[in-house]
Amino acid sequence: MDRPRFRAAFLHPRYWLLWLGLGVLWLVVQLPYALLLKLGRVLGALMLLVAKSRRRIAARNLELCFPELSAAERARLLRENFASNGIAFFEMAMSWWWPSARLARLAHVEGLEHLQAAQQEGQGVILMSLHFTTLEIGASLLGQLHTIDGMYREHKNPLFDYIQRHGRERHNLDASAIERDDVRGMLKVLRAGRAIWYAPDQDYGRKQSIFVPLFGVPAATVTATSKFARLGKARVVPFTQQRLADGSGYRLTIHPPLADFPGDSEESDCLRINQWIEQAVRQCPEQYLWAHRRFKTRPEGAPKLYA
Template identity: 40%
Template sequence: MSKKPNYKPGEFQWSFLLPKYWGIWIGITFLMFLAILPWSIQYRLATALGRFSFRHLKSRRKTTIRNLEVCFPEWNQEQVLQNAEQVFIDQMLGVFETLNAWYCPKWFDGRVEMEGLEHIENAQAQGKGALLLGTHSTLLDAGGYVCAQYFDPDVVYRPQNNPLLDMFIYRCRSTIYTHQIDHDDMRGLIRHLKNGRAIWYSPDQDFGLKQGVMAPFFGVPAATVTAHRRLLKMTKAEAIPLYFYRDGDIKNPKYKVLIEPPVENLPSDDELDDATRTNLIIERQLRIAPTQYMWFHRRFKTRPEGWDKIY
């Protein structure tokens, strides 16, 4: 669990100038240099770094391969390995795309397509908030940036343990998102939804059963959070699926944002049915671009009693 900061988000502290932070400052400067490189160099670097990470981050590689084996049983072992390596490459591409969104946003000009924006506009025209159900995409904040070209999004975030890194990321994200809402700030989240805001929310990770239920994910029982049901019930907001992904030739990519109609009868009276339907939405999204998802997280670490462990 991340430690609660004792400062305001994005606030500079004079202690950040102490020697213990110099390594991070050097890293931040290096990231800014990477952001100004041409895309032709960025994607080559990302490919090399992704392959290097796939070979050497053994635990993450093992988890990724196992997740793909479980979720895509129709793939043979060669396909699993190829796609697992591509997950790491896409993750590194996502780092460069995020840096471009923070420092060189004009790079995205003419590269973005939006479908279904009217679903958010209709909800807000009725005075309702929009809880945008999405995934932990490897596009990271680049996805938020392309969305921000069409509507005004907020985001739920988890503070970084390192205060300098937290300030850096928070300030960079402030150029994209109007509001960044701490994942523990339930009151703030409710307030913004009641005020008609559109908030990107990803209910796609395993936080155990204290915050969820076991529901099928790609046909496999997975601990599925249900907090969004309570948010929707308290705020009368619309649950609107949103997915963004990279499309086309990696040397000249396009970015697509798909917004689907509001999910009917969510929340219902059946918690398990709601969790199942939410997982089906995420499954449908992930099948569009399977390797642009953070499969290196242990999505199935919680197992039903009597079931074999997956990892």
């Protein structure tokens, strides 16, 4: 996709309210990082009160995935999860507008050598990530250190789409955005020896998915990771990020490439991926995006899991 460009149409009165909101947000995120974390927790508490549908979905997911926890423990985890969502709102704006040097001070990076080794060997990389609430700032911090292309879905509001893409790509000037359905474009990038951010942890429907367990629940899991790795002749390198509890920033971890991947079957590959997802989520479950209906698609004859 071409680089985002400002258009005169963005000055039309129908965008003025959005410009106002963005301007206020820009001013707020100039505050110290510690204060933004506190404001994010307040915003998350408000979201917990008003976003009833998302609250029910997240609570149901926690019930399905952590049956060993008591109701009180899951309620506490739910509150922390919404606090993380509130913080993520400001992290998004920090990623878009903070000076690069200020943002870089928050990064604690481990395993960058795995990406560098693939680059030196001309090997494409599927940077296998997850939908943590910290994904926006994690991608921005890593993008300052290594070129990362990204899967992208255009926002319905063209002004917001422009702001979002401009904010994401400013740290990563050599990167390209690839439409989520552009399989040919993704394979081209991988065969060129580049790294692309990709997350296989959401429910994209029955098409091109198979059911394998995730937290003990049958989950429609995309088989595209195996296909992309095989056709793009790429390594699959897991990537996680975590907001540190001491307020010092974020731990970015580039894990070693998956060995012997793809394997003998798509089912075994999907199971392996879901086992890794479960392990990664258990490291910081409060920072995962539980408001997504991960188990919406069900095996034939199985009852629905969401009201």
